[in-house]
Amino acid sequence: xxxxxxxxxxxxGRDNARPGxxxxxxxxVGDAPWVSATTRNVxxxxxxxxxxxxxxxxxxxxxxxAVQLILPGRTHRLxxxxxxxxxxxxxxxxxxxxxxxxxxxxxxxxxxxxxxR
Numbered sequence: 001x002x003x004x005x006x007x008x009x010x011x012x013g014r015d016n017a018r019p020g021x022x023x024x025x026x027x028x029v030g031d032a033p034w035v036s037a038t039t040r041n042v043x044x045x046x047x048x049x050x051x052x053x054x055x056x057x058x059x060x061x062x063x064x065x066a067v068q069l070i071l072p073g074r075t076h077r078l079x080x081x082x083x084x085x086x087x088x089x090x091x092x093x094x095x096x097x098x099x100x101x102x103x104x105x106x107x108x109x110x111x112x113x114x115x116x117r
Contacts, residue, residue, distance in 0.1 A: 021112070025049060026068040029059050034068075037089075042069070044105050046083070046093040058085045067092065071108055076101045 023039045027049060035055065041048045049067070051058055059065060059082050069076045078101070080092035 021109075023047075024070040026070065027051075028066045029055070029063065030065075040089065044094075044097070044102055044109070046080070046091065048089055048091050050089040052088040058082075058090050061085060064095070065092070067094070069105070071104075074104070076104070 021039065021042050023042050025037050025039055025047070026034045027037055028034045037054045038050050039047045040050055047067070047069075061082050061084060063082045065080055065082065067078050067080045069078065078097060079095040081095060082090050083093050084091040
């Protein structure tokens with residue numbers, strides 16, 4: 001995969017998180033059952049998942065897990081790596097996100113930001 005140009009990195013970068021945006025998700029750590037959770041912040045590059053009361057113990061930094069982002073009428077399953085822990089949950093970075101998923105998430109967030117979803 002080629003490196004994206006500066007304009008593309010700005011548009012699809014992790015720094016475009018939507019503070020305060022809650023989105024239902026499901027997550028799976030290893031072979032454990034899927035559990036329901038919520039995001040506190042979410043963007044195209046990653047999310048903060050509220051996991052207190054959902055998981056017995058937060059996964060260690062560097063752990064990989066599966067995340068399902070649940071949008072109206074569709075669900076996207078993504079691989080993720082835990083980048084930090086704290087304040088009621090875990091910060092994850094999404095891994096190898098398909099371009100169609102990136103575009104769908106970008107359109108969803110843009111529509112939500114303008115109130116037209």
